[in-house]
Amino acid sequence: MGIKIICENRKARFNYEILERFEAGMALKGSEVKSLRDGKAHLSDAYGIIQNGEIFLLNAHIAPYTAATFTGHEPLRTRKLLLHAHEIKKLIGKVSEKGLTLIPLKMYFKEGCAKVELALGKSKKTIDKRETIKKRETDRQLRRVMKQNR
DSSP, rough: OOOOEEEEEEHHHEEEEEEEEEEEEEOOHHHHHHHHHHOEEEEEOOEEETTTTTTEEESSSSOTTTTTTTTTOOTTTTTEEEEEHHHHHHHHHHHHHHHOOEEEEEEEEETTEEEEEEEEEEOOOOOHHHHHHHHHHHHHHHHHHHHHHH
């Protein structure tokens, strides 16, 4: 069946240094799944938190499904993420110990199930962001020169 990407958080790779990635399932309502199948979701301001030994996704916007009746959903509600117990313990240790952040990188369907790719990230300083921009510009110029020399 494969993977169908719903949305990506491109700002995350610019604002954070990605250290480790995890795949998590999501506990969703029916109208949320239908809205995701239409591709109506945003992860730009989303982040993960740990409460009572469980991981939750906050500020992930899933647009209301238009054909849903009164049993619809709130677009910015807190959603529980489903991970293995050993992964949760590992995340709890790293987030509390090193001051890392849980950032969702992308949301997708894998074999019919809605998944989110979570990453442990360390916030970049302004200097690091400038270096990222410089590297991107030099790579772009190199590609341009290589294309012209063909």
